[in-house]
Amino acid sequence: MAERRTRKPNGRSSIYLGADGLWHGWVTVGVKQDGSLDRRHVKRKTEKSATQAVQKLEKDRDAGKSRKAGRSPTVQDWMTVYLDTIAVQKVAPRTYDDYWSKTRNWIIPLLGQHRLDRLEAEHLDAMYGSMFRAKLAPSHVLKVHRILSRALKIAVRRGKVSRNVAELIDPPTADRVEQQHLSRGESRKVLAACAGRRNGARWSVGLACGLRQGEVLGLRWQYVDLETGDVRIWWQAQRNTWRHGCTDAHACGSAFHKKPCKRKCDLHKSTCPRPCPPGCVSHARHCPDRHGGGVVFRKPKGTGRRTITLPGPLIALLRQQRIRQETERQAAGSTWQDWDLVFAQPNGRPIDHRKDWQEWGQLLRTAKVRYVRPHDARHTAGTLLAEQGVHVRTIQAILGHSDVRTTEGYTHVSSQMTRDAAELMGSALWSE
DNA sequence: ATTAGGCCAGCCGGTCTGCT
């Protein structure tokens, strides 16, 4: 006759007093990767606390919040997994690099060693405090928060942790900044200074049409109709970082890994670059099989492709540009690389954005106009159009915003417009 | 050997979209 069974039915939790004098609890929360049962064990001094611990495990299990089997990863571990296996599939290369940059500089140094399941909202608050003390802009702190929050959200979804602590706190707030733009007079001065400069039309186009930097630098002749003045803004040039194409990225970069500088370093002017971490896999630009980097053409952000029409004087400028470029091409001979770019280096290759930025500064100095950022040329276009009374929807189409609210932010009501309005009001109310 | 310019990459922080 079989002995009477005393054990609980399958799947039920058990609590018993062990031979060691402690109360043991076992809770089956699911099945492990290998198919075996995933049973969680707790050990307590009293029956009561063991029961409580078991109830907690059951509650988490029933709510679908049980941690996956195995030791919980640290924040550093998880960020690495999240970025390298999840984010890398989903986001654009530059975004991926950007996420890594913030993770490497802030999240890992300040939170990296925390176990993911033991991370508390207070730890995040402390990190943001450190960042603010380091004088980082609120927008930057906010972004780090969002990257972390996103990574934790995925961690919750994958059962690595039971809750997203980033959602428990108020994210840092970032104010909108005041946009700068040139006045009509200043714009005219800049346009005048463009005349005769090599690639001077680049800035005329930027100012008059409000193109983004990448859109101008990526503009190709095949998308420009010099007869009608129609320009198809279908692509923007962007510089991607290179990726290793070899099998051993660390060895590949061996000649370039940076060691810490001596205390008295006379090689670097201001700050010495930080040394490479052990096992560094950077320096992909030197990889003989490098890929994915350099100048690439991408769809513009915003509404994507759009077509604008150039003002008459600008068509003439671009015709001149074409002729000059032909001369340069002849001069370059076999060194000419044909990218079909409207604005290029003397050898036909794309203009580096750094060079472009320097040009803008020089141009403003030549024109004796106060410094504004290159991107402010875009704001200027929006504002000038608004001043001419162009409808905001039209400006939106020209600038390529998918949301008119963005355009409204660009095209501030200028002092000229308020003056005009005042004049109209004055004549409406007081003139004969 | 030195210099100038092109090129690359890192980082901060602003911009823009899509979702709700």
Add this chain to the structure above:
DNA sequence: AGCAGACCGGCTGGCCTAAT
């Protein structure tokens, strides 16, 4: 309308290489 997420612009240091 506000927010999370994605993406990009701006700026800079420094390396590399060709020209001087």
